[in-house]
Amino acid sequence: MNIERIQALQGSDYLAINELNSQAFLALIDTAMELKQLLKAKEKHAFLEGQSLAMIFEKPSLRTRSTFDLAMFQLGGHAVYLAQQEIRLGARESIRDVASNLERWFDGIMARTFEHNTVVELAKHSTVPVINGLTDLVHPCQLLADYLALKETFGDLEGIKLVFVGDGNNVANSHINAAALTGVHLTIACPKDYVPDADILKSAQLLNPNISVAHDPRAAIQGADAIYTDVWTSMGQEEETEKRLKDFAGYTITTDWLDDLSDRGVFMHDLPAHYGEECTEDVLYDKRSIAFDQAENRLHAHKAILYQLLG
Ligand code: CP
Ligand code: NVA
Numbered sequence: 001m002n003i004e005r006i007q008a009l010q011g012s013d014y015l016a017i018n019e020l021n022s023q024a025f026l027a028l029i030d031t032a033m034e035l036k037q038l039l040k041a042k043e044k045h046a047f048l049e050g051q052s053l054a055m056i057f058e059k060p061s062l063r064t065r066s067t068f069d070l071a072m073f074q075l076g077g078h079a080v081y082l083a084q085q086e087i088r089l090g091a092r093e094s095i096r097d098v099a100s101n102l103e104r105w106f107d108g109i110m111a112r113t114f115e116h117n118t119v120v121e122l123a124k125h126s127t128v129p130v131i132n133g134l135t136d137l138v139h140p141c142q143l144l145a146d147y148l149a150l151k152e153t154f155g156d157l158e159g160i161k162l163v164f165v166g167d168g169n170n171v172a173n174s175h176i177n178a179a180a181l182t183g184v185h186l187t188i189a190c191p192k193d194y195v196p197d198a199d200i201l202k203s204a205q206l207l208n209p210n211i212s213v214a215h216d217p218r219a220a221i222q223g224a225d226a227i228y229t230d231v232w233t234s235m236g237q238e239e240e241t242e243k244r245l246k247d248f249a250g251y252t253i254t255t256d257w258l259d260d261l262s263d264r265g266v267f268m269h270d271l272p273a274h275y276g277e278e279c280t281e282d283v284l285y286d287k288r289s290i291a292f293d294q295a296e297n298r299l300h301a302h303k304a305i306l307y308q309l310l311g
């Protein structure tokens with residue numbers, strides 16, 4: 001089976017979804033779907049034979065690390081994990097120096113960093129594609145997997161009513177970017193002091209007027225097709241935990257919330273979950289939850305990104 005290459009993505013970076021056009025993002029979802037079918041059919045798909053990926057992690061990870069490693073393996077390539085305590089990006093060596101080394105050995109770099117500017121700098125100083133595995137600003141790999149799950153669940157993305165309940169964080173920002181390119185109707189329901197990035201929101205609303213911010217989560221989810229949540233305290237914000245527990249009072253999703261969704265309504269979570277905060281364990285394991293489909297799809301989404309960028 002031959003999967004079409006998207007010319008516009010070959011050799012490019014994947015730093016944020018708003019750097020892509022609609023066609024490229026939708027094509028990545030299709031590529032992920034095709035690669036998933038090949039894997040399920042046990043068909044060999046070593047399209048990146050002999051290629052290699054450097055994986056830099058300034059923050060912990062279960063899903064991103066496992067699935068990028070497996071993705072390279074299943075595509076016939078190899079991944080090397082680089083822990084921050086060893087390479088100390090920007091401290092032991094400058095970002096530029098690290099990029100100038102890595103590009104001599106690897107065909108691509110995946111990085112999970114605190115500052116978004118770190119992945120921008122890596123991309124600026126490297127000749128090989130750089131993939132954003134989560135920054136404080138956005139989480140574009142997550143949303144590709146999520147949109148594959150939405151497409152599998154609903155068939156068509158256009159007009160799906162999705163409500164993100166919680167912090168206007170990196171995942172919320174990527175939701176806004178993804179909705180802008182796809183015609184998904186998105187509401188970010190968050191406390192007033194936890195709104196998403198203003199520039200991202202403004203640009204997205206120019207492309208898709210059905211993107212809004214609300215502050216009454218229970219009202220926002222009435223009749224929605226998907227309710228999505230994420231942790232209240234993201235990695236790096238741990239000292240704010242106590243304050244956030246108070247500020248997000250009333251935002252804990254329990255199973256009765258799911259009854260307010262449309263007949264086809266589903267629950268989504270990017271994981272890890274903090275039970276008793278953004279949701280209960282019952283919700284995550286409810287039959288309407290597709291959280292583990294999303295997790296599975298990280299593998300297929302990452303293979304699609306690698307296939308289209310590294311080629
Ligand atoms: N959702 C997600 O990115 O999970 P990890 O932090 O485990 O990679
Ligand atoms: N918003 C969360 C996502 C974890 C995958 C964080 O940044 O910690």
